[in-house]
Amino acid sequence: MKYFLLAVLFLSNLIAEAQSQDEQFIRKIYDEALARGQSYEMLEHLCTKIGPRLSGSPGAAAAVEWSRQVMQAYGFDSVWLQPVMVPHWVRGKKEIGRIVNSKKLGLEAVNICALGGSVGTGAAGVLANVVEVKTWDELKQLGEKGVKGKIVFFNRPMDPKIIPMFSSYGGAVDQRANGASEAAKLGAIGVIVRSMGVNLEDYPHTGSLRYALNVPKIPAVAISTRHAELLSSLLKDDKELKFYFETHCETLPDAPSFNVIGELKGTQYPEEIIVVGGHLDSWDLGQGAHDDGTGCVQSIEVLRLYKAMGYKPKRTIRAVMFMNEENGLRGGVEYANQAKLKNEKHIAAMESDRGGFTPRGFTMPSDAKAKEKIRSWKPLLEPYGLADFNQEGGGADISPLAPQGVPLMGFLPDSQRYFNYHHTPEDTFDKVDKRELELGAASMAALVYLIDQYGLK
């Protein structure tokens, strides 16, 4: 009994010591990130010197080469490019949008932009009457008779009453994704979608649409929320109102591009890989700051922090800049393909693609044991404002790793401001707060450190 008690005492001392070491190590991660962090300077370069970087664009190519050089300059153990062919959509000349022959306003210019992947109207434009719907049921009710030859205006707003903004987005984005094909099935010749923003704004939000197979591809644009309200109010007593829009976008042949990968080799279990990543491509309208420049520089910063602190991870830790999240996910798919081909053993993957805002927590893997293990670390993370470990999910780029049984998780910053900027000309460097960005990088480094130390089994 005496020896048993001594053993228990010894063990609990060991555990307490480990906890206190972890506590100290995590504190040092935050110290380094906040006092000597480099994520903000990296982001400034990526946003203001390179700027927008839609898949296939020169900006995307510049971002690939820049991030390769940055990780090499930091002296990561290996840095390499993983080739992947990507869709190459270009916006072309600035779009024109006009309300025509309105009884109240006559002719009125409105702020629109083509949706990513849309066919263009060319110089002829599209001119037609407009029917407004908020639900798929309303569209169905209208039927071919009500829709044929017209422009369908999808105007269901993001619900402001929903607290997590990604859930609010989830309740409206089906219009952007599927609106064009659903309207085309009934004979529509064009589609206007209310921008995915919760506030009244003057600028439109772009984003991908999905054309269904064997349905005519009709041109689709997003309209600013303020002009969506205007159009809707005019339509109420003016059924003869027409809308004109002109877009010059087109899809070119697939283009060569790359995922960019940097790695610190594990000292004890080099074959066990932990991925931390964001996506390097962005929409073309802003600078891709919150979406997803922040996730990229935070991922690089995680490895840089370890190097700066002299930390040698037990497992191999990879920063992955995925290419083509916005309009194809080809980079994420290729990364998972290669992992499978090479028989790589990924023990965890974390994505940061919700903006560089103040940290709130992490989204959890679906695996119950992994989830429980992460939650057991809550006392170590809560002092840094990481309190939300409730939602499940990883991120788009890492999702193709799911079939290989990799536990997927996401960095979870505050979501309230994200959709002010998402996919708009406003997504620029100056919208990112230095400390919020740095705290995010440190939070990611803290959780990756714990996974590196203890695994997720």
Next chain:
Amino acid sequence: MKYFLLAVLFLSNLIAEAQSQDEQFIRKIYDEALARGQSYEMLEHLCTKIGPRLSGSPGAAAAVEWSRQVMQAYGFDSVWLQPVMVPHWVRGKKEIGRIVNSKKLGLEAVNICALGGSVGTGAAGVLANVVEVKTWDELKQLGEKGVKGKIVFFNRPMDPKIIPMFSSYGGAVDQRANGASEAAKLGAIGVIVRSMGVNLEDYPHTGSLRYALNVPKIPAVAISTRHAELLSSLLKDDKELKFYFETHCETLPDAPSFNVIGELKGTQYPEEIIVVGGHLDSWDLGQGAHDDGTGCVQSIEVLRLYKAMGYKPKRTIRAVMFMNEENGLRGGVEYANQAKLKNEKHIAAMESDRGGFTPRGFTMPSDAKAKEKIRSWKPLLEPYGLADFNQEGGGADISPLAPQGVPLMGFLPDSQRYFNYHHTPEDTFDKVDKRELELGAASMAALVYLIDQYGLK
């Protein structure tokens, strides 16, 4: 036994029902604030139509009358002004700051502003050598010999490694508050204080100083953090460098002003008062948006939300716009005086004076029972991101109620961006996010509702 069990069952049903009613009511508060909230429109008016409102200024008078009219228009049961005499400091002509005869730069203009309450230099200005210190010990070491006839430059930065920014502020603001008098005791003729901001910025942060009794009042200015770095680096190998500054501030006789109070009368315990408040005065450089326009409009919004929802509080709920938090606290002191004189029974007071950022939680009263009661409501508040119930404290304006035994608490938003704006020309309406502001108002209304329902005993 059977009846006992039935009674237990009955009671636990009652409790569950109450909880579910509270849950639903709180959900409705957020719905109203997010879908039809008016705090943002109020703030826009206060910031952009009225603007800065330092105690004694025409702006402060306008803000008093505006908030009285707003609360009256909302139909609160009573709205009144509580007279209070306030200090009346004016900045006068824009300050001039120059590094003079620097070996490297010659003459260099730098960004400074007078500290609130400082005496001015007048047109003669102050020109002298500069000694830099970071601690009180360093100042003491220099002694009269090292300080006499010179300008003391207090250059201890806010520590970026501290996570809650108010703690970081607390570790540096003593320089601004006491620097002038401590330097004057040793014969200094002027003081420069590094601005209370954690980032490198071009604009200075103002804020109050305190002159000690029987010590010569010497002029004091804040310098932007970027120019503090410049000055410090020049001083390293250039002891002959001089600094010139000119300020035209002065303290006029006390001026009449008011706290503005709006009230919903309690239906069951009208004599029990719950205060929710912010301060109406602001510094003169910006628009007083985060400091503390947001706290004012959120407090009004709490009562407006109840009225809009048809909620009749059991207890009396007061929105108080305190006057003169920034440079005197006269409003807070007078409110507490009047409460004592009238023998009013305040059962709780909550202040919002940490900016209109995304909600994190509340700071707690020191009373253990009250604290425990609030924490027992955590499950009702956590779904709204209110997870931090750890820190103690109320707020400056309500602190004079402490001797009357009133439980004091504070609304606790995220603190990371606050000191980018605090006391600067950057504290403007456009720095406030609509949803973050609205969520704050709803959070305050939720906790005040629970206190109204159940008290804090």
